[in-house]
Amino acid sequence: MVNSIALIGGTHGNETSGIQLIRNWQDFGLPTRFDELNVSLNIANQAAIDANVRFIDEDLNRQFTFERLATPNNAKEALLAQTLNQKFGPKGESNTDFVIDIHNTTSAMGATLIILEADEFHISLARYVKHQMPEANILLEDEKPYLEHAYLCTTGKRGVMIEVGGQPQGVLREDVYLLTEAMAEAVLDFCVAFNNGTLATVQLPECEVFRLGENITFPLDEAGKRTAMIHHALQDKDFEPLLPGMPIFRTFDGHDITWQGESTTYPHFINEAAYFKLDVAFATAQRIVL
Ligand SMILES: [Zn+2]
CATH class of the missing domain: 3.40.630.10 (Zn peptidases)
Structure with missing residues (x-):
């Protein structure tokens, strides 16, 4: 009960x-x-x-x-x-x-x-x-x-x-x-x-369940300053499949950084404001069925 x-x-x-x-x-x-x-x-x-x-x-x-x-x-x-x-x-x-x-x-x-x-x-x-x-x-x-x-x-x-x-x-x-x-x-x-x-x-x-993987941090320079932002192709795509090779960051000098994971992941907490100080860009997850 x-x-x-x-x-x-x-x-x-x-x-x-x-x-x-x-x-x-x-x-x-x-x-x-x-x-x-x-x-x-x-x-x-x-x-x-x-x-x-x-x-x-x-x-x-x-x-x-x-x-x-x-x-x-x-x-x-x-x-x-x-x-x-x-x-x-x-x-x-x-x-x-x-x-x-x-x-x-x-x-x-x-x-x-x-x-x-x-x-x-x-x-x-x-x-x-x-x-x-x-x-x-x-x-x-x-x-x-x-x-x-x-x-x-x-x-x-x-x-x-x-x-x-x-x-x-x-x-x-x-x-x-x-x-x-x-x-x-x-x-x-x-x-x-x-x-x-x-x-x-x-x-x-x-039902479909997303199982938390790891936190992915923003790319930083040697001084700890960010060198990139969330790519527009990833922004607001929480829980949508992210495949290897898809862009995740846009560097401030204009280059794309792509997802280098070995398999499809399911990003969430993308660009969460409360994780700004931690430099967390998003979290990954595995899709399972329970
Ligand atoms: Zn809260």
Whole structure:
């Protein structure tokens, strides 16, 4: 059973869709078909929201490893993580069955459900969401065990992220908001079906899943300055096949840099604004079926 569910917005203060969805559901109520669920509606980082920034001192969504939780520094988000871990966790011995954390990306990723495990529960969830919302993308980040992730959602016994874009930081776009709402409702509909045991009676078709590969960084010169930008042929092509030889960067002196991978990959988080300081250009993924 999924008895306790925490829905969270505002983990990043300038990702407005989840913040607005939480506020609207607080003001107007959840759709009544979710009355049987025990859902708490939460805003994670009010100070960052007030400042309209991703975070004040440090990225809140990178604070939730056991190591960081055990030895917090004085950063505002490190201290906030302690409070949130008590509220939703504690991680590893959690009181919350399912944490659903809502984010935006500036990349054209549409409505993406990020799952961190490919066990029976999450495969059923992925299939259900994809069935209810065919335009959804499923991203699997299982490159490390669930509890080793630094994400806020890992304070729950289970945790997922809803990641919707492209939307500029601090901006609320209606189309992106509606996708966010539809995906959050699809995840909650799954919880209802899971609890009622009705999932076992329907055979959900297998679905396409993108499994995270690696981060690709921008080309830099010896001084660490970028020498290229995302190629227009790649921009906004999140989750579309990228074949060896296709252009990925355009250098500032006018040359194309092509994808040199051995096989087709599925880029995402292309030109994500929040990864600017990390010089991450995009992430790769393998297409699998689960
Ligand atoms: Zn975010």
